[in-house]
Amino acid sequence: MFKRIIFALLYKENNFYLSRNFSLQKVGDLNWLKNNFAFNETCKSIDELVCLNIDKNVSIKSKNNFIKMINELRKTIFIPLTLGGGIKKKEDAKLYFENGADKISICSHYDDIGLIKKISEEYGPQSISIFLDYKKNHKGQNSIYINSGSSPASTISEFFKKEKILKLVGEIIINSIEHDGVGTGLDIKVLNDLKKIENPILLMGGAGKPEHFDIVFKNSRVNGVVTANLFNFLGNGLNKTREILIKKNINVINFI
Template identity: 40%
Template sequence: MLRKRIIFSLIYNDGFFTQSRNFRLQKVGDLKWLEKNYGFQKIAFSLDELIVVNASRTNKSVSDFASMIRLLVNDVFIPICAGGGIRSMEEAELLFKNGADKIIMNTALYKNPELIKELIRNYGSQSVVASVDYKTSNGINEVYIADGTEKIDKNLEQYLEYLELLDIGEIYLNSVDKDGTGFGYDFATIHDIAKKINKPLIIAGGAGNEKHLIEGLQINEVSAVATANLFNFIGDGLPNAREKIIASGLNIANWNPDQISIES
């Protein structure tokens, strides 16, 4: 049976991993900090996937970001999705060459659909994850691009239909209002739109503890839950959450934890 996934998202900003709250970024630490506080290669064994987003506001250099990805993915044997600020095939290729298995796109989905089509023609639709940021205002879900700064002329439902026609691989649905709050996902919206999406749906924004992850995973149409909360899941937070989720009987992968013997 196809398993559901637990995804950790890392938000990268000018050399640092950050905690985002409603898209306001707070620096937390660099790659060394992440290694020290998360023991990353170890913790990766409790994740189904890793998403790394370049949210750099001042220097959005894809090549610097790609170099960081290369270091980050060393000895991490899980799928890596990376993106942020990709505007050309060359920039996407740079990420693939440095260890990304898929790329996450946002602004270009709306501004440059030709680039998206070209990416899909080259790398297949399963390689393109569509990041969708929305805010709720007077009961309407408004879609934003450019790191949450620019509102577009389609509402969430219209935009999801548009993305389906583009034939992107997956939807990464992020509520800006819930982002970083730790209060739980935007379940009202998720319940409302999940059935209308024929692509794998990753929900993000608001998870603060394993109960939120469980609540998200219990929704039939949700394929994966993501959290970018560096504080709430620090240390053994993620492995512990995974254990509780497995114990609750949810359908997620249960790997053989035995270390394999490697002869030198």
Template identity: 40%
Template sequence: MLRKRIIFTLIYSEGFFMQSRNFRLQKVGNLGWLEKNYKFQSIAFSLDELIVLNATKSGKSITEFAQTVSDLVNDVFIPIAAGGGIRTAKDAELLFKSGADKIVLNTALIEAPEVVKSLVKQYGSQSIVASIDYKKVNGEFEVYINDGSTKIDMSLQQYIKYLETLEIGEIYLNSIEKDGTGFGYDFETIKNLEKDIKLPLIIAGGAGNESHLIEGLELNGVSAVATANLFNFIGDGLPKARKKILETKLNIANWHAVN
């Protein structure tokens, strides 16, 4: 059985890392602030993966973002997935060359499916993560692209089926309504969907403490839990969370035990 994972998501915009709440961004600090407060070399044993997303609202520079990914790689010795603004194969290639182990796609999944298929063919499905941003409106689940600004003409369930045809490796499912609240994941929706999702599922949006991570990891259909909450997991928050999770005997790696 594959081990489950704990993922930390960094939201990047115009040279700074952000706290996001319902997709409204609050500037927190630059790369120097991040290194000072999180010391990724020392907390590497607390994480299985890092996701870095470029949420710059307009004029995304893939070159600038790729440099940020490259700078992060120097201090991080865990797999990194990067995305945001990928529209062409060259964009993806630049991020891979900058040190990303995986790429995260969102808008391109709808607007450039042929590019997605070519990336899967070139790099393998395990290197491609499909990011889904959704919210519930009048009892219906709507899916959004372009940093949560554009609704697509498919329901959440239809969209998941569509993504399976693209042969991507896993799904990053993010609740816009829960995003940054710290009140817990959208468990009701996740539980309704997990049995029908054939791909590995990362859940995001709402984690505020280790109990939320544990509840997510306990779900059979969930492969990984992600948090982008810079405030709730600052300092030793992540090491403490992983220690608590290990005590529950969930199937996650104990990196201290194997090193």
């Protein structure tokens, strides 16, 4: 199966953000993205787009503004879309599906089997991705952090023993807080904690240049790489990355 190059937009209160080790820097609104970043062009060279509302407490107003932005974005972008951020109940997921999500990302409630089951039964497991932020805990184990990286939860290996949840969902996006926005390469070692699961795995955090994709795509367990770095892949940066990977015989799609 093809390796996917996925772009993630981090959104909060009408603006998009760059994140580096989870500290945020405002970059601009949707017009900025379209005009200065030629985002519509970027979208011709990516497999999918992820949009996350990273507001810590997603209020009704924040939710509505996010949806408004998504609906504007969707008028000119026709690629698969994953929406996430603030999903606490089935209705939150429903709102996203009704507003163009092909998949939704469950972040802080990744462990809530009741919630996941309800969504899975209605929309199918393939439409749910689990989005996990992780970093090393004091014991050196990869540990999941919820609430925008502020509260530690279970370790990754503990969570992946929960076969019931894994059967109810599709892919797993695994985002390294320590590699986030640094651009020095992805954390391939985390795959050691994910050996037994069958779900597609997307690695996020640390992609800064084409070689970084090359290295992880050689691993058969990695189905895709997610990058949120607006500046490392400015303009046709991701298109060039794709060209380089094709030349290196990496199984990515040639969209041309």
